[in-house]
Amino acid sequence: MAAGASPMQRQDHSTDHPELDVLPEWPQETIAVLVTTDPAPHAIPVSWPVRAGDRQILLSLKFDRGSLARLREQPEVALLILGGGDVALCARGRARVVAEKMPGAADYVAVRIDVEVIDDHRQSAFAVAKGIQRTVLDSSELDALQGRVATLRAWAENQN
Structure with a gap:
């Protein structure tokens, strides 16, 4: 589904906030914000989350991140995605480690x-044109990120 498409929405009457039935597509270079708790919320940027299905997202985290330790203890998380093509959502659900060491990226x-739950944060008065942007300062880190994302995309394709 294209990011600008209007997927079916349902209304959550407890919050009176629109929800999406499925995750939209977003650009690969999207930077998202992962929120974990312990019990206070902690938010970190994560690079290039991968849509792995209508209601699954894959991402890579460095093994020594505090967020990884927190999600192991408290798997309920939120992932805020603001991406080009007017993607503005918060995906809430349960996270779990599916590979302790990624191929070619053991750390x-x-x-x-x-x-x-997929909270739809698009607004009629505003559109997210480009999402969060950043400049690559270390080409080897970019190469490593591209390798991790290629692995996640391959896993996502094998799941479907």
Whole structure:
């Protein structure tokens, strides 16, 4: 589904906030914000989350991140995605490690979020044109990130 498409929405009457039935597509270079708790919320940027299905997201986290330790203890997480093509959502669900060491990146683990709720934060008066942008300062880190994302995309394709 294209990011600008209007997927079916349902209304959550407890919050009176629109929800999406499925995750939209977003650009690969999207930077998201992962929120974990312990019990206070902690938010970190994560690079290039991968849509792995209508209600699954894969991402890579460095093995020594505090967020990884927190999601192991408290798997309920939220992932805020603001991406080009007017993607503005918060995916809430349960996270779990699906690979303790990623191929070619032993210091990263693969995490899958099984999305339970997709809050739609698009607004009629504004559109997210480009999402969060950044400049690459270390080409070797970019190469490593591209390799991790290629692995996650291959896993996502094998799941479907």
